[in-house]
Amino acid sequence: MDFNYSDTLTHLMGHVIKLHRQSVDLLIQEHDVYPGQPPLLLRLAEQDGQSQKELANKLQVTPATLTVMVNRMQRTGLVIRKPDPVDQRVSRVFLTAKGRQAIDAVKEALQQIECKCLENFSLEEKLLFRRLLWQMHENLQAFKRENT
Amino acid sequence: MDFNYSDTLTHLMGHVIKLHRQSVDLLIQEHDVYPGQPPLLLRLAEQDGQSQKELANKLQVTPATLTVMVNRMQRTGLVIRKPDPVDQRVSRVFLTAKGRQAIDAVKEALQQIECKCLENFSLEEKLLFRRLLWQMHENLQAFKRENT
DNA sequence: TCCTATTAGTTAGACGACTAATTATTAGTG
DNA sequence: CACTAATAATTAGTCGTCTAACTAATAGGA
Numbered sequence: 001m002d003f004n005y006s007d008t009l010t011h012l013m014g015h016v017i018k019l020h021r022q023s024v025d026l027l028i029q030e031h032d033v034y035p036g037q038p039p040l041l042l043r044l045a046e047q048d049g050q051s052q053k054e055l056a057n058k059l060q061v062t063p064a065t066l067t068v069m070v071n072r073m074q075r076t077g078l079v080i081r082k083p084d085p086v087d088q089r090v091s092r093v094f095l096t097a098k099g100r101q102a103i104d105a106v107k108e109a110l111q112q113i114e115c116k117c118l119e120n121f122s123l124e125e126k127l128l129f130r131r132l133l134w135q136m137h138e139n140l141q142a143f144k145r146e147n148t
Numbered sequence: 149m150d151f152n153y154s155d156t157l158t159h160l161m162g163h164v165i166k167l168h169r170q171s172v173d174l175l176i177q178e179h180d181v182y183p184g185q186p187p188l189l190l191r192l193a194e195q196d197g198q199s200q201k202e203l204a205n206k207l208q209v210t211p212a213t214l215t216v217m218v219n220r221m222q223r224t225g226l227v228i229r230k231p232d233p234v235d236q237r238v239s240r241v242f243l244t245a246k247g248r249q250a251i252d253a254v255k256e257a258l259q260q261i262e263c264k265c266l267e268n269f270s271l272e273e274k275l276l277f278r279r280l281l282w283q284m285h286e287n288l289q290a291f292k293r294e295n296t
Numbered sequence: 297t298c299c300t301a302t303t304a305g306t307t308a309g310a311c312g313a314c315t316a317a318t319t320a321t322t323a324g325t326g
Numbered sequence: 327c328a329c330t331a332a333t334a335a336t337t338a339g340t341c342g343t344c345t346a347a348c349t350a351a352t353a354g355g356a
Contacts, residue, residue, distance in 0.1 A: 003259050005190045009274075010168050010262060012281050015208065017165050019288040020158050026295050035344095036312050042153045053334060060163065065313050067336055072311075089321045089334045111151050114158060119287045125280055126157075132269065132277045133160050139267045140167040147174050166313095184342050201304060213343050215306055220341075237304045237351045 020113060027109035031102040032076045038106045040069060044079065044095050045103050051090040078102055168261060175257035179250040180224045186254045188217060192227065192243050193251050199238045226250055 005011055025035045033041065043050065043058050050058075056066040070093055073079045078099040084090040095103070118126060153159055173183045181189065191206050192198065198206075204214040218241055221227045226247040232238040243251070266274060 003255050005187065005255075005258060008258065008262050009278060009281065010165070010265065011187075012278065012285065013161060013165055013168075016281060016285050016288065017158070017162055018208070019285065019292065020161075023288055023291050023295075026292070034311060039153065039159075051334080060166070061312090062314060063335065064315080064337085069312080071336095087322070087334085091335070107151050110153060110156065113288075113291070114156050116291045117158065117284050117287050120283055121280065125276075128273075128276065129280045130157060130160065132273055133157065133164060135268055136265050137160065137164050137167065139265050140164065140171055140261075143171050143261070143264045144167065144174070147171075182341060199304080209342090210344060211305065212307085212345080216342080219306095235304085235352070239305070 020117070023113050023116075024109050027112065028102075028106055031105045032078065032098075033102050033106060034072070036069065037073060037078070038110060040066075040073070041078070041095075041099065041103050041106055042110075044093065044099070045107075049082075049092045049094050051084065051092055053090065055093060073099075168265070171261050171264075172257050175260065176250075176254055179253045180226065180246075181250050181254060182220070184217065185221060185226070186258060188214075188221070189226070189243075189247065189251050189254055190258075192241060192247070193255075197230075197240045197242050199232065199240055201238065203241060221247075 021035050024038065028038070039059050040055060043055055052063060052066050052070065056063045059066070061069075070079060070081060074081060077096055080094050080096055081091045082094060084092055121129070169183050172186065176186070187207050188203060191203055200211060200214050200218065204211045207214070209217075218227060218229060222229060225244055227241050228244055229239045229241055232240055269277070
């Protein structure tokens with residue numbers, strides 16, 4: 001019972017994710033947006049001025065990671081940090097004008113790639129794919145709960 | 149026509165991949181194997197003593213990345229580098245005894261998680277999932293070809 | 297044969313992510 | 327009220343990955 005990692009579904013998925021990142025990056029790099037930043041930008045587009053803790057939770061990332069991300073994006077002028085007036089511990093992240101412009105490109109790019117990804121998929125296939133992916137997500141979540 | 153990144157298939161896939169990594173890591177970290185190393189170990193299990201270039205190609209990683217990976221794995225004693233006797237430019241990577249031991253644990257872990265991932269999947273669903281994933285892979289590859 | 301091109305690998309510096317330890321500030325309790 | 331708990335963010339150090347610049351060695355052509 002030999003086991004080939006290359007035949008594994010997660011191996012293939014990993015490659016797809018990587019290709020996806022690279023493809024999106026091709027379209028957005030001119031806006032000073034790096035591959036990990038689109039999710040943060042989009043969360044800010046939904047609601048500006050969230051605390052870093054809120055953002056970290058939504059992005060499923062540790063607060064430490066978020067601090068570093070915000071530092072870089074502040075340096076490239078996409079966002080700006082402002083202290084919360086009530087609670088001095090929290091700092092809130094706001095989009096700059098440049099950030100807002102970048103978001104348009106980012107949305108456009110993600111949309112385009114998602115569309116490209118799903119070329120030749122029927123509606124049923126899309127739905128099924130999502131269902132299976134979700135099932136996988138739940139299975140892994142269960143595994144983590146059992147083994148922590 | 150508002151666009152929600154959270155509803156995106158690739159967003160969900162990203163989470164699944166992340167959970168997968170974390171889950172595998174739970175099972176292998178005691179063997180001094182870090183999350184990015186299983187693929188390299190398994191390639192060496194297939195064929196020991198490959199050149200770094202060969203390995204980089206198979207892992208779809210740049211030579212620079214491979215150099216760093218091998219450095220770390222050499223430091224933790226999983227592999228060892230030996231110069232090619234014919235061509236002095238190439239250095240070949242070999243498993244150590246510890247590396248070979250780790251591989252057993254890694255295979256076991258990957259198998260277990262892959263199995264867990266696919267809980268409640270029928271055979272048809274597995275096949276279909278792979279087919280759709282492959283289609284996505286081809287779509288993205290085509291996109292990259294068109295935009296490079 | 298010698299000089300140039302190509303090739304394999306490395307290094308430096310950046311981004312993305314994590315854990316563990318640290319700093320400030322707020323909340324709660326005796 | 328004072329002291330301890332808990333919370334938000336940061337820092338330091340590591341792993342994973344990339345690009346660009348560099349070194350060393352081989353291959354090829356004039």
